[in-house]
Amino acid sequence: MPASVDSTGLQTTFDVARVRADFPALHQRIYDGRPLVYLDNAATTQKPQVVIDRIRDFYLRENANVHRGVHYLSQIASDAYDEARRLVAAFIGAPDPSQVIFTRGTTESINLVAATYGRRHVGEGDEIVLSAMEHHSNIVPWQLLCEEKGARLRVVPVDERGVLDLEALERALTERTRLVAIAHVSNALGTVNPVREIIRMAHARGIPVLVDGAQAIQHLEVNVAELDCDFYCFSGHKMYGPTGIGILYGKAELLEAMPPYQGGGDMIERVTFERTTYNRLPYKFEAGTPHIAGAIGLGAAVAYLNGLGRTAVAHYEDELLRYATERLQEVPGLRLIGTAPHKVSVLSFVIEGVHPYDAGTLLDQMGIAVRTGHHCTQPLMDRLGLPGTIRASLALYNTREEIDALVEALHRVVRMLR
Amino acid sequence: MAELHNDTIEARARQLVEEFALFDDWMEKYEYLIELGKSLPPLEPEYKTEAFRIHGCQSQVWIRPEFRDGRVYFKGDSDALITKGLVALLIRVLSGQPPEAILNARLDFLDEIGLKAHLSPTRKNGLAAMIEQMRRYAQAYLQASRN
Structure with missing residues (x-):
């Protein structure tokens, strides 16, 4: 055809x-x-030649550290890295590339939010609402946070078909709810959750929503601005990109207000032994040398999907x-x-x-x-x-x-x- | 006692390697493994407990040892048939042997059958966990019999 x-x-x-x-x-x-009949794509997808070539070319001709060097290769690598971020931002409809943070994957993206936003805003007796169909990656980081803070998880049930009980979700949202963390698509069942509606329900009560998009981004057109989600997380390797690279999208005002996740190079503006000021977004959340080849490879995967x-x-x-x-x-x-x-x-x-x-x-x-x-x-x-x-x-x-x-x-x- | 001298772990393992060599196709080898699993004498339900469970398997596995007349006898079961087949292989080779022999057995036959190349990483871990537990039982009986 x-x-x-x-x-x-x-x-x-x-x-x-x-x-x-x-x-x-x-x-x-x-x-x-x-x-080979490969039907384990929810675990990881295979990679198209353009992604493999892009990573290879990077190491063959462009390899240098980013945002540091005064030399030719560093400029090439930095440009390619920033371009990958712009591609991802456009792909998910992020208002600005600085709201797109490179992480190791969905798991790290969720842990980042739990460790920064969560630590700052969740206290004793507070609640985090999630669904019964969450991946362990969207359960355990919140559990760790709850243990530390004396907070608790509220779990919204699913029915026999694997459909989320929206009425129960509505009832679970109270003045103690600090965050809703929900899968866009269930990795075990394939259910597409009505995240837009969930976000509307939560926002009506002033509650932010984190969407675990690990199983959605490769199948659905995702527009974070239209969804109005506060955080959106996904992995490169499940969307035809490399392993070890993922994305945390966040609303600018939330990301600005959050404390840093890890300390190190690239995330600072000025360091003295008395006090350190932090770099602007997105670098505040990207301590140390990032996975440059991974980010560029992910950019190539995004371009490939756009082309199809x-x-x-x-x-x-x-x-x-x-x-x-x-x-x-x-x-x-x-x-x-x-x-x-x-x-x-x-x-x-x-x-x-x-x-x-x-x-x-x-x-x-x-x-x-x-x-x-x-x-x-x-x-x-x-x-x-x-x-x-x-x-x-x-x-x-x-x-x-x-x-x-x-x-x-x-x-x-x-x-x-x- | 004469026939017992020939009934070594090595001899039993060689026999199994020969049986598996009869099949060219791996699906047939698996079919045979499943048959071995199905014909394994069942472990009484009262022994399918945490105490006899082998950890490190994706399916549930139980192995129960008994020490009689200086030899270790094993019974086992699993809720998955291929795993049960692996239990059957180990029982056929190791059950009824003296503890020292179980501890010293090299168990190369699993490689010779080609099983290791055809087992997933999780199954290989499970198999290793079964062997380790059987050896631990043998070690315990050996120590008890020396005291």
């Missing part, structure tokens, strides 16, 4: 064969020559998810976990009489990469009464043929294990 081009010059239809050609890791055979057209990607992924959801029902004894009406990417399931771990091992032997277990959401698994699930998670380069291969392999798994 040839890709057509709309008036803005973006691809409007999606040619998956051409897209797959951009990802070298997808074209390998594993074990006894089986073609976000709407075209979302449309393709949605169709693929529908197809996969339908076809999986053919597997005897299979039960989908997470059947929210609004979902992306994730197919979590259990099969009667089959341990998820066994299924994952046998699928692997047939060349199919999935994840099994609790997916770093033990409270959610407890709520659903499951020790874990098998999770296939889709990315823009997956195909119907790969879904067919998964379904066929699952039939064999069932025959072998029952």
Whole structure:
């Protein structure tokens, strides 16, 4: 199917064969020559050639420390680093690039907010509201903060389908609530939470909202200004970029008022032994030499996604998810976990009489990469009464043929294990 | 006693390597491993407790030792069939052997079967945890029998 081009010059239809050609890791055979079917994209995505090349080029020709040197290479590296920040800012609709802070990933972004904003604003008896479907990364930093401050977590329940109880969320918001921390998309179930509505509800009571966008940014068009979220966190490696780099977006007035996270080089304005003043945003939160190559690689991933057209990607992924959801029902004894009406990417399931771990091992032997277990959401698994699930998670380069291969392999798994 | 002399860990391991060599395809080897797991004599439910649980596995595993006539006998179970197959392999090779033999066994057969290359990192950790626990039991019996 040839890709057509709309008036803005973006691809409007999606040619998956051409897209797959951009990802070298997808074209390998594993074990006894089986073609790799990579369906563990919620854990991490593969990288397109342009991202790999960009990182390689940086180290080949541009490597220098940023914001320090007086020399040629330092200028090149600093420009590339700043350009990556501008690309990310535009990608998420941030009003200004200085509101985009490079971190190691979603986990560090959340920890940063807990350690700065949280430490300053959360006190004894206060509450942080989160949902029952949060990833451990959006639970444990808040738990640590609560232990330190004598505060507590309020957990908003989810129903059997994996849909958040909005009325319960509304009831959980009180004068003691200091923050709502919520996943945009559940990594274990694929549920898309109505974050815009949640933010409106919280803001009506003057409560800020942090959105964990780790599983949303690669599937949905995210505009932080429209959402009006106070913080938005995501990782580079789940959106076709490198590992070890992530983003914290924050509202300027919040970031300005927050104390620094770590001390070191680049985050200071003036240091004396009596007193240190801090650099302006975003550098205040980027102590030490940053992951320059990672940031530049993430910039390349953003440019790549922009080139494909976000709407075209979302449309393709949605169709693929529908197809996969339908076809999986053919597997005897299979039960989908997470059947929210609004979902992306994730197919979590259990099969009667089959341990998820066994299924994952046998699928692997047939060349199919999935994840099994609790997916770093033990409270959610407890709520659903499951020790874990098998999770296939889709990315823009997956195909119907790969879904067919998964379904066929699952039939064999069932025959072998029952 | 004559047949017992041949019933060494090495001889049992060699036998297993030969059995697995009959299958070319790894899916068939896994099928055989699953069969071994299914035919493992069950561990009585009263022993599926925290005391006999092996930690470090994604599935639940229990191994219970018994010391009789200078030999260690193992029984085990798991809620996952492939894991149960791995338990069965270890039990077939190690159960009924003297503690010293269990402690000194090299267990190269797992490599020879090719299992290690085909096990995920989490399963490999689980397998290592099972072996370690079985050796710890052997060590404890050895010490007790010397006292």
